[in-house]
Amino acid sequence: MLYYLPRVNSNLPTALYCSVSKTKTLYFCQNCGNQSPKWVGKCPVCNEWNTYVEEIVDKTEEKLKEKRGYAGTRNEEVKPVPIKEVQELEMQRINTHDTELNRVLGGGIVAGSLVLIGGEPGIGKSTLMLQLALQLKGVKVLYVTGEESDRQIKLRAERIGIKNDACFLLTETNTQQIFKQAAQLAPDVIVIDSIQTLHTVYVESPLGSVSQVRECTAELQRYAKESSIPVFLIGHITKDGMIAGPKVLEHIVDTVLQFEGDRNYTYRILRTIKNRFGSTSEIGIYEMLGDGLRPVLNPSEILLTQREDELSGIAIAGMMEGMRPFLIETQALVTPAFYGTPQRSSTGFDGKRLNMLLAVLEKRAGFRFGTKDVFLNIAGGLRVDDPAIDLAVMAALTSSYNDIPVSSKIAFAAEVGLSGEVRAVSRVDQRISEADKLGFEKIFISKFNQKLDVKKFNIEIVSISRVQQLVEELFG
Numbered sequence: 001m002l003y004y005l006p007r008v009n010s011n012l013p014t015a016l017y018c019s020v021s022k023t024k025t026l027y028f029c030q031n032c033g034n035q036s037p038k039w040v041g042k043c044p045v046c047n048e049w050n051t052y053v054e055e056i057v058d059k060t061e062e063k064l065k066e067k068r069g070y071a072g073t074r075n076e077e078v079k080p081v082p083i084k085e086v087q088e089l090e091m092q093r094i095n096t097h098d099t100e101l102n103r104v105l106g107g108g109i110v111a112g113s114l115v116l117i118g119g120e121p122g123i124g125k126s127t128l129m130l131q132l133a134l135q136l137k138g139v140k141v142l143y144v145t146g147e148e149s150d151r152q153i154k155l156r157a158e159r160i161g162i163k164n165d166a167c168f169l170l171t172e173t174n175t176q177q178i179f180k181q182a183a184q185l186a187p188d189v190i191v192i193d194s195i196q197t198l199h200t201v202y203v204e205s206p207l208g209s210v211s212q213v214r215e216c217t218a219e220l221q222r223y224a225k226e227s228s229i230p231v232f233l234i235g236h237i238t239k240d241g242m243i244a245g246p247k248v249l250e251h252i253v254d255t256v257l258q259f260e261g262d263r264n265y266t267y268r269i270l271r272t273i274k275n276r277f278g279s280t281s282e283i284g285i286y287e288m289l290g291d292g293l294r295p296v297l298n299p300s301e302i303l304l305t306q307r308e309d310e311l312s313g314i315a316i317a318g319m320m321e322g323m324r325p326f327l328i329e330t331q332a333l334v335t336p337a338f339y340g341t342p343q344r345s346s347t348g349f350d351g352k353r354l355n356m357l358l359a360v361l362e363k364r365a366g367f368r369f370g371t372k373d374v375f376l377n378i379a380g381g382l383r384v385d386d387p388a389i390d391l392a393v394m395a396a397l398t399s400s401y402n403d404i405p406v407s408s409k410i411a412f413a414a415e416v417g418l419s420g421e422v423r424a425v426s427r428v429d430q431r432i433s434e435a436d437k438l439g440f441e442k443i444f445i446s447k448f449n450q451k452l453d454v455k456k457f458n459i460e461i462v463s464i465s466r467v468q469q470l471v472e473e474l475f476g
């Protein structure tokens with residue numbers, strides 16, 4: 001019998017292709033998880049180049065999938081349920097005793113949910129999950145680790161300093177064994193550290209490969225749904241911010257949380273990327289201390305640097321992340337450029353947007369940035385997407401340009417458009433009341449923010465419609 005030999009572009013031994021009758025290889029896109037019998041340069045689904053990697057798939061796997069039902073479908077007959085009953089089930093949530101985690105999960109851990117926590121190595125994913133496991137008093141948690149030994153986990157638990165008899169450790173990487181142990185222990189919550197170390201007997205591909213990761217996640221999803229036990233998965237992300245393994249993982253799980261932060265700072269942000277049980281615009285803020293992660297309940301306090309003198313190039317923005325308002329400091333430095341092309345550098349803020357704001361200042365307010373180096377920084381190592389920060393960025397830029405400080409009692413909350421118009425932003429009253437609460441004396445907002453009950457605030461509200469007005473108000 002003749003076998004077609006696929007083009008070999010991985011370092012798998014050729015013997016595997018020729019001699020084993022049961023083994024079949026397929027090519028998987030590392031980006032979206034699409035599969036193809038042949039190697040292709042450009043993925044027809046996600047249009048990424050050079051993402052196909054060859055993997056061995058057991059021929060029996062497809063049959064097994066048919067038999068078991070793939071990705072969460074069960075073989076038993078499923079009866080329709082009245083929607084009222086379904087909703088009641090969904091409302092069962094476990095309180096994590098961690099305000100930040102509760103918030104990003106949409107109010108607690110939903111029974112039977114599969115939650116993926118992604119983040120760069122060393123950011124604190126294991127710490128976050130172990131801390132959760134330890135502080136869930138009266139809830140039995142099974143912490144499965146394939147990365148570290150139980151002694152290492154114990155050391156970390158000692159560092160966190162919470163004692164909990166209902167927290168169990170299991171060093172195992174085989175999914176079937178995990179399910180077996182879980183059946184005996186009957187935990188209320190399972191944590192898997194990490195999905196990349198798991199393997200299932202149903203797929204022959206190497207550890208951490210696309211099909212292994214995908215199949216293991218699908219098994220866990222089925223398990224979570226059938227047993228109603230919530231499962232947390234830790235997943236590593238690659239340098240470009242993707243959860244290693246296919247993007248398809250994100251489709252399988254119910255909730256995707258991203259743990260991020262700048263290593264040079266102690267602050268960590270837990271961001272909701274996807275949530276079937278809550279809002280996706282929520283964030284949780286933590287501080288990494290010597291004894292674990294501390295939830296930061298009042299972010300404004302840490303994101304505003306304490307300073308004695310008024311310095312130029314600093315302006316405070318009234319931000320929203322999800323439903324939560326907080327104030328954050330933007331810092332700019334504008335200096336004469338000594339090289340041909342002036343530098344533009346921004347940390348925590350979109351570089352293209354910075355260029356746009358500079359162009360608007362040039363065209364509409366007569367500033368000359370063409371011969372200046374411009375640096376922009378958002379305090380606390382945070383990354384900001386809220387367009388309401390625009391006005392504060394402009395204030396910081398012009399303040400540094402003129403070398404005149406903006407009073408530390410002034411806040412800003414508005415978006416800026418291409419023609420220099422100051423645009424309205426959402427939930428402006430929440431932003432104003434946060435600034436009011438923190439003792440700010442003045443806040444600049446857009447004139448187009450309608451229906452504002454000015455009387456309920458002590459803070460002076462300055463409504464402007466163009467950037468020229470901002471410059472006039474600040475620097476006369």
Ligand code: TYD
Pocket residue numbers: 119120121122123124125126127128156159160288289290291292293
């Ligand atoms: P870790 O949770 O192992 O990160 P990940 O699982 O994402 O790879 O923790 C990473 C860092 O956190 C590590 O460098 C040590 C530090 N750390 C603290 O600063 N305080 C603590 O209490 C703990 C447990 C860790």
Ligand code: MG
Pocket residue numbers: 125126127147193
């Ligand atoms: Mg870890």
